[in-house]
Structures are given as C-alpha cells and as structure tokens.
Amino acid sequence: MTRAVGTVERSRIWSHPALGLYAVVDATGSVRLGRPGQDWACLVPLVEVTATGHGRTWSGERFIDTAIGDRLAYRDHETVRDGDRERTTIRLADSATGLVAEVTLEAGSAAAYLRAHVRLVNEGTAPLRLESVTTLTLGGIADGDGGLDGLTLHWADNDWLAECRWRQSAFRDQVVPLSRSAHGHEGRGCFERYSQGSWSTGRHLPVAALTAPDGRAWLWQIESSAGWRFETGEREGAAYVALFGPDDAHHQWHHSLAPGEEFRTVPAVLVRTETGGLDAAFGELTDYRRAIRRAHPDHRTLPVIYNDYMNTLMGDPTTERLLPLIEAAGTAGAEVFVIDAGWYDDDAQGWWDAVGAWDAAPNRFPGGIQEVLDAIRGHGMTPGLWLEPEVVGVRSPLAHTLPPEAFFQRGGVRVTEHGRHHLDLRHPAARAHLDEVVDRLVGEWGVGYLKLDYNINIGPGTEAGPESAGAGLLGHHRAHLDWLNSLLDRHPHLVLENCGSGGLRMDYAQLAVTQLQSTSDQQDPLRYPPIAAAAATAAAPEQAAIWAYPQPDQTLDEIAFTLTGPLLGRIHLSGFLNLMTDEQFALVRSAISVYKDIRPEIAATHPFWPLGLPSWEDPWIAHGLRGQNSTFLTLWRRDGSGGPTRTLALPHLRGTRLHPTVLHPTATEATAATAEWDPATGNLTVSLPRPDSAVLLRLSPA
Structure with a gap:
C-alpha cells in the first residue's frame, strides 16, 4: 500500500500508462x-x-x-495492488459543507479500461440533500490535432422488439461550435442519454462512445438498473464525458445525507484504445465484462436451451403439448428445456394480473408438473421455469396477505401498473416470500434454470417514508442484486436468465450476477439479425441469448436463416420441432451440432463488425468473433438489393493464409453459400445466391 498526504502544485497522484491517463492535483x-x-x-x-x-x-x-465539485480539494490517496490489478482511492473534501468524496479507480496494469465508483460521506454538521453525483468524469478528449471536428459520437437506441439499434453522428452535429471566444463562456447544453423508470434499457443502452479518425476510441458503460445518465459536450476546445447514476432532474432521485452518513454511486467503466476504433474498444469492454461478473460454470459450458414460448406455445403450456416438444428438443440436442409463462395459470380470467404464488396449475398438468419435469430429465435435459419474481398481480391473494410496506408506494398509495403491484425487496416479507418460492422450485422440484422476466415499467420508484422515489428504486435495485446473489450462494449450479420484456433491462448491474441475457422478444426472423448482430455490444457473446424458432411450415432457407442468428452467442431454440419433416429436423440437428463444436471457443473471443454496427433496415449485416486460432463470421442477406455477393474487409487478417469454411448451412442442406479469401488485400468475398438467407463461416489457418 502506498499513501500520500497533502497538496502539491500540479502533480500526479495516479497514473495508468495503458490508458494514457493521469490524476493530477493543482495548487x-x-x-x-x-x-x-x-x-x-x-x-x-x-x-x-x-x-x-x-x-x-x-x-x-x-x-x-458544480459548486461543490469546484470546491472539492485533495485530502489524500492510497493504492492497493492485487496481482496485476490495482485499486486507488482518492479522497477529496469540501470545506464548506464537510462533504468527503472517496473516488475509487480500479484497473488492470495492462488493461485499457478504468472502473470507478464514488463514496460520499457527510463529515459536516448539517444534512446535505444530494441531487446528482458523477461516478466518473473525463475531459480533454480529442484536443489538439484533429480536434472535435473529427470526432464521431455513437449511441444505441433500445426498445421492445428493436434492441441494440446503434446510431452515429458527427460530434459537431450534436455539439455545435459556439464561438467561445466571442462570448466568454462555454455552452449551456450537451448531448445526453438517460434511462426512465425501472426498465434500465427501455430507451437506450447505458453504453456509448466517441471515436476519432485515427482509430482512437473512448467507450463507456454505466452499471445500474435504477437510473443512469451520461452527457458529453465541449469544454475549452475539447470533449468531456460525465457518467451518472440516477439524478433528481431525470429520475426523481435525491438523497438526504445526514451527518455521519454515506452514499455510494453506481459503478461505471471507461475504455480507451489508441487504435482499432469501436471494434477494439468493444473487445476491451468484453474482457472487462468477463472480469467483473460472478464466476459460474454456465459461462464455460454454454448449454443449448429450448424454450417453449417464442412462436410456439406462447404462454399456454400443458402436459399434452409439452411432452412431444420435450422429446423432439432432446433429440435435436437441447440440454436445457424451459417451460415459459403460463405454467401456474388455472384462472379463467387469465394469469397476467393473478401471478405471485407460483404454484403449478393442476388443470394444465393433470399428472402434476413433476411428470413434465421428470420427462425433461428423462431426455437428458435440465428443467427450467419462467418466473417474474418482482411482481404480484392485483388479483393474487398475495396482494392482500403481504404487508403494504412490502410493495412499491408513492404518496402513500400502492403503485399499480398493467395489473401488477411491485415488490420492494428491502422488505423482509417480500424477500422471504421469494426465497420460499425459489427454494421450492429448485430445492424440491429440481429446477436448474430460471428465466427471470420483468414486464412492467413501474415508473420512478417507491417512496418508503421520507425517501425520494428514485432513491427507493435504487434501494430496491441493490436489494434485488443481493437477493440474486443469495440464490446462487444457496444453489451454485442454478442458471439465472435476465429478461426484461426481452432486452429492456440489459445492463451489467444485472449481468454481473445473472448468467444469460434475453436480447429480444422479436418474433419476425427477418427483423432479428440487426439485434443478433449487435447483441455483443450489450452483453458478452456467451451471455447473449438469441432466439431461433424454426417451424415445419418454413422452407429450408428460412429454417437455416433463423438458426444462424444465435450460433455466435447463446441458443434459445423454440418451434414445433416435433412436427418437422426428417429433412427439416436434420437441419436443426446440424446447426446444434455446429454450435456444440465451436462453443468452447466463444467465451474467449472478441466481437467485431466488418460492415460496421448494423442499421435497422440494412440488407447485408455481418458480425464476427475473433479467437486465438479462428475467426468466425455470420453474414445475413435480407433482401435482393445489391446483388448476391458482398466483400468484407478484415484488416486484422491481412497477409494471413486462411481457409474459409462454411459451417452452417452446408451446400447439402440449404443455401449454397461460398466464400473466397484474398490474403493480399485482407478481403473476404461471400456469395449468398438467394435473398433472406444467412451463413456462418470459420476462417482458420490454411
């Protein structure tokens, strides 16, 4: 441990050469x-x-x-090293209020990322009502040669059925030059994106970037399910970035800090790369995501998951309907079988507003749900169930038996949204109820996989006593993460899927604990490719669950198309496999076999996009994974425009003799795709003769 005390004139108190960043204190x-x-x-x-x-x-x-930020002055700092990682805490103090800020910066010695969080302590004599706090700030971006005119801003819009829609704009189109010298002041505006309510990614991803023409990139991620915001703008001829958790203006968050009390911000990370642009930055971010998440065998084994919901049973499971699907899924090569929504529904009025007890519906399972769970195990698969733990339907008995304080409230009134109330997991009765449910499903029923869904946006949060709604949401969010960790402590082999109406709560507060992320509820296979291709921007590839729903009424091209999407991520297989012809079913089995062959490599790869991050209507979309020995590439052609051939530049492989292999579908199965590699130019030319087709390629040393 090293320690320094006092203030020195414009001196370095922290440095990270791999990032090219320093913390400097002035006089x-x-x-x-x-x-x-x-x-x-x-x-x-x-x-x-x-x-x-x-x-x-x-x-x-x-x-x-901010006035307080301007007054905060250096007190001391300390650095703790653990192997090749170090954690530095810099302490600042505001003499006017007695507020102390402890900024913790974490990084690996050779890593190109910096993780931060801030602890505020009130050492003053009067309460302080906080309204916003940065987790991480960085100025001086792209000053000097090239300047701001060459910067490009990247951000992702996110919506139900339309996740991970990346957009880009010249920085100067969003932050226009204002003749600073003529006015004597900076502008008053900025480019900002933020969450709204309890769907952390219901509007945008908490991930964005700035890139320069020479390949430099600054990429950031905020880790919160309870409100976040980032802003970027101009400051004295350079760009700055400021990362926040919830604040008062956007999330109804304020926090009263009494003397002696403390508050911790949500974490955030900044990636900085000198070359390679967005692809290189997302490679570093992927390594970071793998480093911070809870260790779990699922990240290595990547089992194939069949889920009965999408374009199949759609929330209406019964023993009669499930048994043939179970047999077909097991024969196809699935290793987990998930009974999705509806397994608890015995109500003529529908299950949506009656959920909460999570008991199996006798009318759906005349022989008991154990008959179905046993059938899943009998076909060599792990049984899974869908659960929406944080909600209780307004018609559920639990809405009346649990104490009022166990639910979200605002203005003294219990919050209701789309026929549901919301549990506050800080309350012991709410947590005890869910512990009983999970311990019964996992411990007694033998369920090994839980799909944890979240289908309402409850708004700004809950007011328990004098707290603000946003502070209540943050408190529940932290209790929810603690509850998830406790489940895995008690059931270490349990797999938890994070779902929020698809990808509407796709953040790394959740994904640092849960093993998989549902990327979308998109039911149109032709609309899924831009989501599937960009999913690795939101989650590590081995955590990004992508639907493949082949059907007996589809052509072989259509079946191959929907099966291609998840092969570089996690397979969420669905569809009436039991009704397929032998040829159709063989195509499904072939795709699963290919996935099992390549999956040992996925968790060590880095994503890249040779055609750039996809736009929603792009006819050609490409997504790849760079591994130590092989490069994998998925290419989709969604319509007939532009002809049947596309050339992709792969500069990282230029000069390498490679052999491109079509992994799926092969010429004997469906689309007769071909690929030719030119090592001199680093160009790969791929032919997909028919529109609405796709191919997975492996590029390996010749």
Missing part, C-alpha cells in the same frame, strides 16, 4: 483526470455534485461545473 487542491501537457481548463473535476443549496457555477443542461 488549489482540485483533482482532474487527463494526459500530460493538457490545458487544465479543458479537464473536469474528478467528482461533480449538485445538492440543494449548492447548484452549478454555470447554469444550463449540464451537470458539470
């Missing part, structure tokens, strides 16, 4: 992150805080330039 005690030789004015204070009575020094839409 006033202000601490900022930047690079050597940068203009101090373009940097941003290490922590920015707004509090009631302590706003900003320059009013506008930005949440930097």
